[in-house]
Amino acid sequence: MKHILSLLEYDYDSLEPYIDRQTMEIHHKKHHQAYIDNFNKAVENYPELKNKDIREILSNLNKVPEDIRLSVKNHGGGYFNHSFFWKILKKDIEPKGEIKEAIERQFGSLEEFQDKFKKLALSHFGSGWVWLILDKGKLSLLSTPNQDSPISDGKIPLLTLDIWEHAYYLKYQNKRADYIDAFFHVIDWSNVNKNYQEAIK
Ligand SMILES: [Fe+2]
Structure with missing residues (x-):
């Protein structure tokens, strides 16, 4: 079996104007x-x-x-x-379900979660990823360099943002902050909630 690229479940333009x-x-x-x-x-x-x-x-x-x-x-x-x-990408999906409650419990509010996520994504040096993970039953934020994945450390990913320049440079150039703000509009909270439900089973 060869590993193959899966098709996206949506059109390339369906995250416009946030991701082009x-x-x-x-x-x-x-x-x-x-x-x-x-x-x-x-x-x-x-x-x-x-x-x-x-x-x-x-x-x-x-x-x-x-x-x-x-x-x-x-x-x-x-x-x-x-x-x-x-x-975990889809436009205009409101946070809902158990993941919303867990975020509010852990971070205080969705706004505080986004604030911490953004700070982490901005402070990460170079290429990598920012993750919301479940670790020992608790939600936590972390960033990984290059293509390192938290699953290699036994952590369960719930949502992630690609912060390699190839993910945003065409539209946002050096403005990583604007890209992160845009990302908050295209999180598929329904699938993130599914990831969370699966993780706490
Ligand atoms: Fe990428």
Whole structure:
């Protein structure tokens, strides 16, 4: 089995004006595809990895043969992180359900959550990702460098934002803050709530 790029469940322009069509198309068809191609190359001679789910592989990185571990971490991380990211994007969905209550309990309010998320995304140096995760039963924010994924540290991702420049530079250039503000309009809270319900089972 070759790992393949999944189609998005929405059109490239459906997050406009917050995330533009051109960025979405290049991000998905070129960047995400390249991570998957490079991941496939890395595992070419390892049939057991060719047939395993990427989430499973990244959750057990120490079991990946050492000579390809870094490639799997980088390209496999890019493969998984983007797949996860696409699924939590949708325009104009209000926060709801248990995740909303948990955020309010943990952060005080949705506004305070967004404020902390934004500060973390702005203070992260270079490329990477910002995550809302469930760790030992508690919500928590963290950022990871490069294509590192929190699932490799046993943490459960609930939502994420790609803060590589390729995710926003065409529309926002160096204004990462504006991109983060725009992101708050395109979080699919329904799917984030599903991720949370799955995580607390
Ligand atoms: Fe990306």
